[in-house]
Amino acid sequence: MKKLAFPQLASIVAILLYTLLLSCKSGEKLYNKGRYDEAVNAFVKKLQRKPQDATAARLLPEAYRQAQGMREDRVNSYLRSNDDLKWEHVRNEYRSLQSLYTAIHSSPAALKVVQPKDYRDAITGAQENAAEIRYNRGMDLLEKGDKASAREAYDEFGAALQLIPNYRDTKQRRDEAFQLGVVNVAVSQIEVRSTYFQFSADQFRDYLIRNLQQRNINQFVQFYDERVVKNANLYPDEYIELRFFDFVVGQTYVDRIERDVSKEIIVGTTKDTTGKEINLYKTVKATLYITKKTVVSKGLLDYRITNTNNWQVLRTDRIPGSYTWLNQYGTFKGDERALSDEDKRLMGGVDMAPPPPTELFMEFTRPIYDVLARDLQSFYSRI
Incomplete structure (x- = not known):
């Protein structure tokens, strides 16, 4: 075992003495400030470390008496009140007193100077x-x-x-x-005017229901597919009706643009009459032929929440959504040096086919879904 040098040992002893002195002073300060529970615990800790400490032994009984009297006064005050939940407050007071009982019993020296009261039966009754x-x-x-x-x-x-x-x-x-x-909410099937998009609309609805269920917006709100409700003979309390209104998928616009561009470029250098070197400039030109194909898909979703007991409409709204697919490409005639960096990026492109209509449908409904999910979460979180 490594022996401590005298300076190290002296330092440790000094720290311990300072800690003991500080503990005693802290207990007295807490006692003088009327913080009797904390004072009791401070004096108990002091007696655990130094059982012969006269100050802690002298002040502990009084600190406990004050703490006990203060909390029992609160108990009596609660019992005289008309508060329905007074017994919970009473229990909390008894628990605090029982913690003092436990603390004092942890120190034989503390038990010699004070006999705390056991409040276990009182806690049970409360x-x-x-x-x-x-x-x-x-x-x-x-x-x-x-x-x-x-x-x-x-x-x-x-x-x-x-x-x-x-x-x-x-x-x-x-x-x-x-x-x-529990409020049982049925989400309707979504009818669309074109059977071609019915599968995509069903996907939209199915994903919405799963998301609402997984979010656990409110433990007292349960969402069901309308088909599940019918098959299980459940009676929903509320009904969310969904309907896509006035939607267009794949509306195509083709614009062909012809544009002249020019740029001054440095083609060399020369010297002026003083011998100073100067740049020689030349204007280069080109004509751009750009094809811009835009495919627009957009629509509106109507939703309405109805109380099925009295058919009162609880909420209704219309949510717009849109998606634009864009493809640009072009060619040019003339001097390539006249083209800007953006112009160069358009050159050499190809005429691409847009995504299939079902994909366009899902894209324009994506922002609708986000707004609808937020609306429903806000509405049902308040129930």
């Missing part, structure tokens, strides 16, 4: 009362029979289980509240 209150609130809400109250009941039963797991039949009641509180 938890049982608190759980009963939460349970009864949940049952009262369930009896109202509406979805909003059922969702509140679900939270109440959840709070009861947090207090006492397996309390009575709370799990069963919470499941019942969840089922009553």
Whole structure:
């Protein structure tokens, strides 16, 4: 084992003494500031390290008495109040007192000067009362029979289980509240005027439903394909109707442009009368023949959310979307040096066929999908 040099040993001893002194002073400061729980813990730690410390032994009983009195006063205040959830506050106070009990029992020296009270039975009683209150609130809400109250009941039963797991039949009641509180939403099939695009429209709808389900926007909202609802004999609470309106796919425009270009270039150098070298310039020219093919696809999606119980329209909107495919190519006559870099990029291109109509359909609906998904997430997150 390596021996410490005297300066190192002295330094370590000095640090330990300073820490002990600081701990004692910290406990006194906390006590003088009325932070009695923290003072108790500080004095206990001091007695764990130095069981004979007179200051900690003298102040610990008083700090504990003050902490106990302060928290029991709060308990009595809560018990006199009309707050439905007072037993949860009472439990928290008892828990704080029990933590002091545990801390003091961790130090034999601390136990010699103070005998803390065991609050385990008090905590158990408070938890049982608190759980009963939460349970009864949940049952009262369930009896109202509406979805909003059922969702509140679900939270109440959840709070009861947090207090006492397996309390009575709370799990069963919470499941019942969840089922009553859920909003089942059916998403309609999308009808388009051309059967050629029906498959693409179905893909749009299917992807939307999967995305809404995976996002888990709200635990109380469940999305279904309209076909699933019919086959399972489910009765949806809300119905999202989707319809593509006034769409055009593959509208083609061809523009042929003829454009003259010119540029001054340096062709050499010469000297002036003073002998200074100067550049010689020449203007070069060319004619560009550019073909620009533009294929435009665009349309509108109407959507409407309806409450199926009273057929009230909850939300309606129309979302535009568009996609433009562009191909440009060209040739030129004349001096290539007259062309700009952008002009050169157009030269030598070829006439390309646009994507197939089904792909164009998916492209113009992509921005529609993004807006629709955000709208539905915003709408259903507030339920």
